[in-house]
Amino acid sequence: MPRRWCWRRHGPGRPMKPRFLSSVPAPTMFVPWAPGGGPISTNEPVYLSYDEYESLRLTYMEGLNQEEVAQRMGISRGTVWRCLESARNKLVRMMVERRPLIIADKPPQPPEEPKT
Numbered sequence: 001m002p003r004r005w006c007w008r009r010h011g012p013g014r015p016m017k018p019r020f021l022s023s024v025p026a027p028t029m030f031v032p033w034a035p036g037g038g039p040i041s042t043n044e045p046v047y048l049s050y051d052e053y054e055s056l057r058l059t060y061m062e063g064l065n066q067e068e069v070a071q072r073m074g075i076s077r078g079t080v081w082r083c084l085e086s087a088r089n090k091l092v093r094m095m096v097e098r099r100p101l102i103i104a105d106k107p108p109q110p111p112e113e114p115k116t
Contacts, residue, residue, distance in 0.1 A: 030101040045100040052087035
């Protein structure tokens with residue numbers, strides 16, 4: 001059974017339409033490996049969201065077109081196109097700049113400083 005997932009819960013503007021995912025992936029990290037045999041992790045990581053991950057998986061792994069992906073995820077074809085475009089840009093940035101790739105729901109928020 002598909003699970004509903006929505007990145008932004010509340011806030012200004014129109015709320016995001018929930019996306020239907022086949023399964024919510026566990027947070028995963030891919031780190032570039034140096035030719036000498038060690039990980040390269042000096043740069044800021046690139047975060048791939050769940051909807052970008054799902055659109056990549058359905059399009060390239062299952063071979064569906066954007067219309068079929070949109071129907072499965074419960075969003076418009078334009079939104080699928082934007083998710084794919086963003087995901088491809090992030091993957092290329094990760095490979096060219098040798099940055100770690102993290103698949104997670106959202107980037108970690110910096111801790112708030114205590115008010116005195």
